Amino acid sequence: MIVHDNSILEALLRGSTHYLDLGNGVEAAVHYGADGAAAMLAPNGGRRTGRWAVTPTGYHVDWEGGPSADWQIDIEPGRIGYRDGEGVEKGTVTKIVPGNAIAA
Template identity: 35%
Template structure:
């Protein structure tokens, strides 16, 4: 068991989408920038929020949703999402570059200049 540190997390998170197995169904988490993230849960619920890297994980605050602290735990052949209580909540199935699921939306938290 190895909890991934901030430097490693930055490489595998910023600008990518994690496809996460949550009990046989997939969730999609797009880490758009160093502070913006987007989530699509298996039931179709979408969240947009702000996230920050920590020394050994990250924190996320979903707009109109929950706030949480997460760690990514690496074992040979797997990376698991671990919640603040130490419970594994999902396993990464793959990491895609960019936003192939179009989670970002068009106008979330963007200034007029960014939207143009």
């Protein structure tokens, strides 16, 4: 089920760090700041910063010097998935940690 309820998206994202399994042993971590800041520890070990905001269809992230993208959260019993703006699954959540667990 794609989450369209903004209050649920806010509860899942704001102030939390999501660890993601992107498949083939590739992992990433994304922090969604309470102030709308975003930070990512990319699969290659690089870091990105940017801004995120809830939208009517999910949420949007603008990375500084990098891509901008729409995202959706897909929830099923025992599983949380990340889908791009076209609805294609890009990864699954392995854990959610309160706060910025990837702060440098």
